[in-house]
Amino acid sequence: MDRTRDRSLYLMNLSLMLPELTALTVLGVLTLGEMYVKDFSQKFSARAACLGSLAVFAAVLFSWGRQGTAFGGMFGVNVFSLFFKGFFALAVIPVLQMSKEFFAPRLRFPGEFFLTLWITLIGLFVLSSARDFLLLFIALEIVTFSFYIMAAYLKRDLFSIEAGLKYLILGSLASAFMIYGISLFYVASGTTSFEGIRTAYESGQAASLITFGLILTLCASAFKAAAVPFQLWAPDVYEGAPTPVTAFLSTASKSAAFLVLIQILFGVFPAFETGRTALFSVLAALTLIYGNLAALHQTNIKRLFAYSSISHAGYLLIGLAAGGRAGLESILYYLAAYSLSTLTAFMVITTAGQLLGSDKVDAYRGLARRSPFLGAAFFIALASLTGLPPLAGFFGKFLILSAAVQQGLIFPAFLGCCAVAVSLYYYFGLIKKIYADEPSAADPLAVPAPTLVLLGISSALIIAAGFFPAPLLSLASSAAEVLF
Amino acid sequence: MTLILPWISWITALTLLGIPRQNLRLLKRLTASACLLSAAAVLFMVLNFDGRSGAEYQFVTRLSWLPALGIDYVSGVDGLGLTFCLLTALVSGASLFSAFTVSDRLKEYLVFFLLLSGAFYGVFTSMNLFFVYVFYEVTLLAVYPMIAVWGTGKKEAAAIQMAVMTGLGAVLALFGLFLLYQQGGPAVFDLEAAPRNLLAAETQIRLAPLFLIAFGLLSSLWPLHSWAPAAYASAPASAAMLHAGIKAGPYLLLRVAAGLLPEGMRAWADALALAAAVGIVYAAYAALRQKSLRLIFGFSGVSHLGYVFLGLAAFSAPSVSGAVFLVFAHGILTAALFSAAGTLSNRTQHDEIQAFGGLAQSAPFLSAALIAASMASLGMPGFANFASELMILLSTWSVYPWLTGLAVLGILLTSVYLLRMIQAVCYGKAVQAETFSNLRLHETLPLALLIGTLILFGLWPSGLLQWIEPAIGAFIS
């Protein structure tokens, strides 16, 4: 090969990796800051991380139109991967603010936590651009490993250690399934790249072997997405882990799982059409039933949100079962709307947890009376999660259920509708508690300023995405276009 | 014009959020101005609405909202929509006064109040089924906290029961919309353009029961009604006036079922008629046993809705116009009844009819208004309710003779429980006479306004029918 071409090979992949490179430099800055600047971790590390994520988001915007692959086809960039990168970059900001607030009283050096968080972010970036199962697996492991650490971050809190340990054991089981599946792909097709396996599957050679491998990988990613029957870990881990980590788990980790599912089902195995619809409509139905009905009993707010995230995974699975461009579009929109609402809710839970001192649902009695702003933001987030119209959540559900109906999945769509009525019960029960009941203490709650700003922005975004969904929807459809 | 109608209230609701909680005077003035402005807009539409083309939509404005899915925000109003806008204007104007009597956390209450009345305006002015549904869900979102927080008695249980039941109804309607969307594409949503024979006959027949159950849940059709009396009994007066007065269920049923699924409606008309007739008699019997004033009015509402659905089931032009006219008359009547009940329970802090007495002596105007409203409710001529009930009975007799006979029995039963109420509340020895001594304007004006409207349209029914009949003619060609 003459030198000019590989130099261009070299140059081209660098410009493609601009967001990852900026993320790495920010990582460097954080580590150096941690070592050399005096009490960097108390004051500056969170703000530096926020600025870093904004820089990364700018990098994503800068390289928006780019197309192409690097590292011999393993690392590909297109609108779909950039959509996810932008999504993760923005999702990190509220988590950073939550962790700054959550860890300040608990740890003397919260700086290391932001490092682990940042490494997860880099893992997510690489995951969204993976075009090869090995790279996919490596990125996935980076993300899950840092989640194990973050879940068990409160060394002296028994629950946090239990959560981390459980997530570690079951996570490694899932990774074992994943790697076993990938090895079957390799045996059948001789390569681990998406293209190679796709041509091998479509040409029909060793189809049963590949299908076997496909099921295993799907089970592994279903575990991450907390879909029935792999969802038993979620409530315990969500409750035990520190609240910012739970927030990040229920949004970023779940979105990563669905990213992998989409890559596999639509990127690599579009031919696996009938199996997908059958399998995922059953999984979706079970997840909806389990998530909504189990949530009726909860007295701990974080466990309630665990079951709520399971039920929302059910809706996303309906989107997967529906498939097609409309299905994919609705999944992407629903992920954005769901994550936005859940992050707003978790911001309120973190602040309220700090000020009220307990995660019990009864502690939230009369919250709106003590701090109207927190009450209003919580009301908007819960109404959006229930799917009441003028808010983003409703439009997400509308898109998913209409896509399902388009594909003729009548029963799952009907179940999705009834699940809204059941979710009405526990979400409105919560709303009633924060508005109707008498608070235990009457003094108003002092909410830190950055949280107020972030809460304001996110509630405004929820209402805006509900009233004017066109921009977000066009973004999602341009991302979905890539795979069809 | 129709575009801004819902937004007047919603924007004022947003501005209210900014105002400090203690400044009650400003809060009240802003809310009152919002309601009056919307009422003025409705008045303007009423004056400029040319009756001849009552069937076409007028004041139409079109905004492209989501080209990808072919859904765009179209607002306009035909004869039917205008009647309901007039009803909303009147009822929200009247319930404004009792809304001001709320003492605890008035600011949030007024925000939800404006949200609710704006949403109703939205339902009746939007011509795209998607937005009709969206606005209706907002009414649910707004009325739940009004009952759960500011209600009385077993308010939480009643509120959550109402939220779940109407939520289920709304969700079934949403599911029905999806099926429509799948069968007929986005063209189904546009009310103006949707041709009648868009869907094949047997799909219409398959879809109709879903919508019947959904809208039956929303407007307390007989077997699905039990959330209504409990919710209105524990709701604050203004919330009950708005939500019980403005019944959007029959309107939605007309727009969706009669508009898009005429074959389905005809196929399931017998079931609807039976449920309606049984509902009339059943609710009347149940009302006979109730001890609290607002529960009696709740059940009488359910019984009156029976006539509306009987008229809709007969599915002939006069019976459906009679049904719409009765929904209007019933709305005004229920608002008057709940306003009176609100005044009574505000002053005495209880709702038991046996504990009242001699109101005719202590508060002659209030008892006269209560008696007039009850007389309207039991079908006394001179009120709009009688004119509409007469239209319904005359036109459904040829379709369902036996069920109309049952409805006439219902009229009889209504007089039994209403007279029992009047005797307990208005007649007999005066009890707690001093509490009713100084009836202020905000307690008497809404009653006078509402009962005056009932009498006006009772003596001059063609005033409303000139709009309703052409619009209904378009449905039932």
Add this chain to the structure above:
Amino acid sequence: MILTTAWTLLALPLASAAFISVFLRKSPKTAGALATLVMGLCFALTCSLIAPYEALKNEGTPVLESSVRWLTAGLFTLNFGVYFNGLTLVMLLVVTGVATLVFLFSTAYMAGDPGTSRYFACLSFFTFSMMGIVLSPNLIQIFIFWELVGLSSYLLIGFWFEKKEACTAAKKAFMTTRVGDAGMMLGLLALSGFMAAGGIGSFDFTVLETALPSLGIPELAMTLIALGLFLGAAGKSAQAPLHVWLPDAMEGPTPVSALIHAATMVAAGIFLLARIFFIFEASPDAMTFIAWTGGLTAFLAALLALVQTDIKKILAYSTVSQLGYMVLALGVSDAQAGILHLTMHAFFKALLFLGAGSLIHAFHSQDIREMGARVLHEGRGSRLYLFKALPVTSLTFLIGTVSLIGLPPFSGFFSKEEVLAAAAHGPAFLFGLALATVLVTAFYNGRLFTIVFLPGGKTSSHASHAEHPLHEGSPAMTVPLILLAVLSVFGSALPIHAWLSSGKEPSHVAPHGLDPLALISVGAALLGFASAALVYWKRSGRLRDALPWLAQPARVLEHKYFLDDIYDRWVCGALEKKARAADLLERYVITEWTINGLGRLARWIGGGLRSFQTGVVQFYALTFLIGALTILFFMTSGWRF
């Protein structure tokens, strides 16, 4: 010209009612004066119509009509207007005439009462609705004013709403008439069903009369329609079995009873039968049913009057019995006799009620025994003391009683003769019943008259020594009495038949001279009156004390044939049971079991699902594996659901 007056006649009472209730609430005197003035004006206007109407009738246009469109319900167009023919003229005379006198009487009678302006407003509203019934050109408008009359009678009976009995009486009256109205509505709807089939859209009488035969309504349906409409009339005119409300309606002020429950409202039923006589003629079975109802009501109500001790109750039952006569006359298809008797009855019954009113005003009690005892006590033995103390009331009451019994020179005799003559053509048993009723009527009137006006025997303990002596009411009370007495005597001179008959010559020959039927009836009347005077010459107690051998039947009569108990147990009891069932069904079956049940079921399943959360990691790993295996099994075995 006639029609414009008719419109003004309709509008005037409503205007006065509205004006009083809005402006004159605080000034009862002016309200009374205004109402009486307006009623007097209406009476004058009606009299002014007699001459032009007769001229028009001779030119061959007996009916005038003008109406305006009110409402269209598909095929049907419902109009609102006025309709003027002979029957309307007669009824207008009766209504406005008696109303004017009663208004005049009320200004004095209700002087001290605080709610007097409300009283006059309701009374004017009543006359407006009564005018509405008389003037309405179609069936729907009659039904509308039918209910308005029911409403005004409810308001007036319950005028003294502090008294519990008045409220229950008002409610009972409203409900019973409402049952009648429901029957009428059903008849009307059935008729509308056939009219829709026959393509007829208007309910006007002129249109209906010509179109009815062409509708080809089957025999049974025609009978049911006629009976439905008759039920409406029976409800208003208190015919058995819907008569129970009239005696209780005496709780209202006496002028109200005089106007509404003697002269006008109860006569509305008879007017309706006469107005749509062509419908009843169309079904002979209905006619016989009506005749039998009328006859039986006449006789049974007269018997009930025997055992009453309250003067107003006696007169109430006498009204029910006389109405029975009119219905009997209509039943044997002699409408003109019925209407004639209605007119005459209006005069002497209004007279009797106003007389009773002035007696109550003087004695401050309604029990005839107390009245008799007090007269005995103050008259110190002289039987005719009352004639000296209350000359006008006693004399006019005597005239009214004699006219009611039906002795020759008085107007009551002529109208009763015509009814008996008509009954003679009918079934024999009914004719016998009618004659027997003449006897019983004479007996209870005799009893009333002797006990109150000619008291005898020792001064019993009933004497209540009121502080001021008996004295005659003010002229406002005596003038109406005298006028009505004049009408009761010379009423038959009015050319009622001329007006009623649509053709030129009066089709109905008035019986003159002494034919055998007149002799029998006068004999029976005299016999009845004399025997009552004999029985009660010494005693003034109840029937069972006076005639012990009649004790057993007297007990049945006192319990009003146990009709009220039957109604309470069957009608109200059944209503309560059904209401309790609906309430229980509502509270338990629907809310408790289904809705909350579903909620509890959901929570129970939720609980079950939660039991999977054992917290043991190995169990989670196990479910993970089982899940993966099941998926593998289903997917790879090629199974497709």
